[in-house]
Amino acid sequence: MEMLLGEIDVTTQLTEPSDLEDLHAAGFTITQTTGFHICFIGFNTRADQTYRRPEIDFWPLADVNFRHALAHSLDKPGILAAISRFIKSPLDSNVPPSLSRWYNWGVDDHPFNPGDPFANTFYPEDHSTCGILRYGGYQFVDADYSGDVTREDYWLCPNGDPLPYMEIYAPSGNNDMQKHVLILSWRNDLYDIGLWGNSQNGWRGLSLDPGEQGYEFRTYTSWVYDDADFDAFIVNFKLNRFPDYLYDWFHSSQDSLAFPGAYNAFGVNDPTLDALLETLKFSLDHTEKTQACNEVQEWLANPENPQALPTIPFYWKSLFDSFNSDLRGIVRSPGFGAGEGSCVALKEPDGPMPSVWTYLNIRWQPGYERIEAGRTVVIWCLGDEPENFNPLSAGTAATWEILDRMLDPLITVQPFNHEDEPWLAEDWEVIQTPTGMNVTYYLRDDVDWQDGYQFTAYDAEFSLEFIRDYHVPKYRPAWQNISDVEVIDPFTFTVQSNATSQFLIYDWAVLATLLPRQIWDRAWPSGQAVLDYDPTAHPYGTDMAPGYAPGPWGGQVTTNLFGTGPFIFQYYDPVNMYCDLWANEHYFLTTQEIDDLLTEMFWEVGDYNRDGIINVVDLVYVSFAYGCMVGDPCYDPDADFNQDGWVDMRDLATCAYHLLWQKEYP
Amino acid sequence: MKRIAYLALVSLTLLVLLTSMTLAQTGPKIDVLRYEVLRNPSFDFYPPWKCYLVKSMSQLS
Numbered sequence: 035m036e037m038l039l040g041e042i043d044v045t046t047q048l049t050e051p052s053d054l055e056d057l058h059a060a061g062f063t064i065t066q067t068t069g070f071h072i073c074f075i076g077f078n079t080r081a082d083q084t085y086r087r088p089e090i091d092f093w094p095l096a097d098v099n100f101r102h103a104l105a106h107s108l109d110k111p112g113i114l115a116a117i118s119r120f121i122k123s124p125l126d127s128n129v130p131p132s133l134s135r136w137y138n139w140g141v142d143d144h145p146f147n148p149g150d151p152f153a154n155t156f157y158p159e160d161h162s163t164c165g166i167l168r169y170g171g172y173q174f175v176d177a178d179y180s181g182d183v184t185r186e187d188y189w190l191c192p193n194g195d196p197l198p199y200m201e202i203y204a205p206s207g208n209n210d211m212q213k214h215v216l217i218l219s220w221r222n223d224l225y226d227i228g229l230w231g232n233s234q235n236g237w238r239g240l241s242l243d244p245g246e247q248g249y250e251f252r253t254y255t256s257w258v259y260d261d262a263d264f265d266a267f268i269v270n271f272k273l274n275r276f277p278d279y280l281y282d283w284f285h286s287s288q289d290s291l292a293f294p295g296a297y298n299a300f301g302v303n304d305p306t307l308d309a310l311l312e313t314l315k316f317s318l319d320h321t322e323k324t325q326a327c328n329e330v331q332e333w334l335a336n337p338e339n340p341q342a343l344p345t346i347p348f349y350w351k352s353l354f355d356s357f358n359s360d361l362r363g364i365v366r367s368p369g370f371g372a373g374e375g376s377c378v379a380l381k382e383p384d385g386p387m388p389s390v391w392t393y394l395n396i397r398w399q400p401g402y403e404r405i406e407a408g409r410t411v412v413i414w415c416l417g418d419e420p421e422n423f424n425p426l427s428a429g430t431a432a433t434w435e436i437l438d439r440m441l442d443p444l445i446t447v448q449p450f451n452h453e454d455e456p457w458l459a460e461d462w463e464v465i466q467t468p469t470g471m472n473v474t475y476y477l478r479d480d481v482d483w484q485d486g487y488q489f490t491a492y493d494a495e496f497s498l499e500f501i502r503d504y505h506v507p508k509y510r511p512a513w514q515n516i517s518d519v520e521v522i523d524p525f526t527f528t529v530q531s532n533a534t535s536q537f538l539i540y541d542w543a544v545l546a547t548l549l550p551r552q553i554w555d556r557a558w559p560s561g562q563a564v565l566d567y568d569p570t571a572h573p574y575g576t577d578m579a580p581g582y583a584p585g586p587w588g589g590q591v592t593t594n595l596f597g598t599g600p601f602i603f604q605y606y607d608p609v610n611m612y613c614d615l616w617a618n619e620h621y622f623l624t625t626q627e628i629d630d631l632l633t634e635m636f637w638e639v640g641d642y643n644r645d646g647i648i649n650v651v652d653l654v655y656v657s658f659a660y661g662c663m664v665g666d667p668c669y670d671p672d673a674d675f676n677q678d679g680w681v682d683m684r685d686l687a688t689c690a691y692h693l694l695w696q697k698e699y700p
Numbered sequence: 701m702k703r704i705a706y707l708a709l710v711s712l713t714l715l716v717l718l719t720s721m722t723l724a725q726t727g728p729k730i731d732v733l734r735y736e737v738l739r740n741p742s743f744d745f746y747p748p749w750k751c752y753l754v755k756s757m758s759q760l761s
Contacts (some may be wrong), residue, residue, distance in 0.1 A: 035740055041736075042736060042738060045737070045738075066713040073761060083758070357711065366761060392726070393728060393733065394728055394729075395729065397729035397730060398727075398730070406732070409731035409732050409733040410730045410731045410736055411730070411731065412730050412732070412733055412734070412735075413733050413734045413735075414734065414736070415735075415738045416735040416736060416737045416738065417737075417738070418737065419737050432737075435735065439733060448715065470753060599726045600728050601728065601733050609738035611736065611737060612736045612737065613732055613734070613735040614732055614733075614734050614735075615733045615734075615735075616731065616732055616733075617727050617728045617730065617731050617733075617738060618726070618727045618728075619726060619727065620726065620727075621727030621728075622726075623726065623727065624725060624726050625725045625726070625727070625728075625729055653719070688721055
């Protein structure tokens with residue numbers, strides 16, 4: 035509605051079909067890609083719950099039979115068809131199909147089959163929720179002797195106790211209506227087989243909070259990941275182009291109970307899984323990594339594995355982004371969409387995202403600008419309130435939507451083909467050592483912090499060692515293997531690691547630019563003090579690190595929250611709930627350079643004549659040069675997209691695959 | 701004559717320099733990026749009955 039009224043210019047990740055239809059009919063620019071996105075229902079699988087619920091003798095969610103039974107009670111296709119008309123698609127694995135070669139097509143999908151609580155059949159013959167529960171030793175109790183399933187009925191655990199109250203943390207309707215409705219829909223199916231706890235059966239079974247109100251997303255995800263204090267929860271994650279997040283979610287070294295803020299909230303501790311995850315994370319052999327990734331997905335879905343199904347994967351989604359029709363320069367990236375912002379989700383700190391391109395390139399059609407006080411403004415919808423602005427502790431996608439505009443990585447991602455793109459680092463080099471690897475980054479010498487201090491290798495060293503020395507929990511997978519960071523010269527530094535991993539190279543490329551020394555280079559009383567610091571609470575020039583004076587461009591920075599990126603945080607108004615970021619007038623790239631970069635990157639995927647659209651003209655030109663090698667009179671370097679000196683089928687296929695793609699929309 | 705030519709050359713150089721500095725705008729192409737928190741952007745369109753689309757509560761008991 036706000037879009038149609040012109041109060042908002044951009045809303046991303048729309049999931050309500052009628053919204054899309056209305057916006058499309060009204061002439062808004064709509065872009066679509068499949069998404070690097072996952073939603074799952076997660077369980078606390080620790081058999082010993084004495085740390086939070088000492089009254090529990092038997093914890094059903096620690097029993098794979100119970101979790102397996104629940105997996106068959108969730109009618110993913112039915113619910114998603116009714117609620118989102120398949121903008122959200124059913125998911126059977128912890129890796130979405132959009133991650134293509136990493137996705138395992140053979141994972142058991144545990145189809146919807148609730149079964150009959152009154153039957154006497156058992157799994158595996160009766161492969162239903164009720165059949166699996168009976169196989170696991172659970173017994174249905176027809177409490178009111180009605181011969182029918184009513185709200186009084188419940189199940190007994192194998193030890194004879196009634197099922198305990200198991201609360202599912204879900205967002206409130208006001209916070210995320212669709213997810214709230216999805217859980218209510220699952221509730222209805224669980225009611226039908228006596229598994230839903232309610233006031234009439236003594237809260238025996240799964241349930242929402244008693245009022246079925248739900249919670250703030252950022253509140254309950256903090257209970258889950260910071261305190262491991264939960265029974266079950268629903269969450270969605272924005273993912274990146276690689277599945278190394280599986281290590282962070284399921285490796286025993288990342289347990290949230292031992293390391294608050296880490297991502298294995300489920301308490302999975304499985305040596306078989308650990309070995310596979312270590313291969314996925316640390317191997318440098320691509321085939322070995324994809325094989326390990328496939329096996330991880332199978333093992334997590336295999337009910338023969340006692341630690342299987344710590345999550346029930348629920349859905350992944352297509353990304354529909356909508357823009358005011360007077361906006362130009364929207365860059366669509368497969369998997370990532372054309373922009374971020376409206377998604378109530380968590381975001382893992384796991385490497386660079388390519389979404390920077392829309393933000394750098396978006397502009398108003400001349401004559402149709404939204405202008406306030408002489409400045410052109412674009413109003414972007416943010417789906418949730420930011421929880422805090424500390425880049426060491428913030429976890430929600432809403433906060434990172436803002437932080438990402440300020441923080442630039444050393445390496446970014448080519449939006450059209452997802453290859454690495456040099457950014458603050460011009461180049462990098464990996465050398466394997468007997469104990470791990472050394473990664474040397476060569477930085478540009480024309481990058482400055484937004485307050486005017488030059489960004490150098492000393493800043494990168496400080497940031498990486500700070501995160502390691504203060505054991506910042508959410509970055510544990512990235513710092514746990516750093517042995518040393520060595521500055522070679524002001525624009526070259528080497529990270530020495532006691533492990534090899536392709537993914538660590540990207541993690542460090544993000545973390546190296548996180549913390550300006552002029553703010554963070556001080557003695558902190560504790561690791562907690564580091565996490566609790568709010569850089570936006572201090573106007574720039576106050577509370578600086580000892581020995582630092584305000585930088586030459588301090589006037590354009592308003593608080594101690596800043597980075598090297600294209601936008602500068604001004605303020606967040608928590609009452610009216612909006613946040614302004616201003617363009618960085620001292621950014622290291624000119625608008626012309628940004629244009630040139632986009633044109634070259636789009637050429638790499640088949641735009642022979644660099645006219646911003648890949649069409650039959652490009653195909654014809656490539657066909658003319660087909661089969662020609664360097665030195666041949668017919669060789670045309672503009673048709674050799676992969677620059678291997680030979681215009682061959684790969685170049686033709688590159689062009690054909692991207693046919694009708696546009697460099698920017700509309 | 702020489703002086704005029706010299707002045708013209710200096711003026712022209714300055715003009716070119718100033719123009720190129722103006723044109724070499726850095727960074728993004730908009731001045732302000734504003735985020736407005738609009739929870740549940742779909743909420744306005746969401747008919748309440750849809751909450752119970754799959755199965756209504758009355759069907760349960």
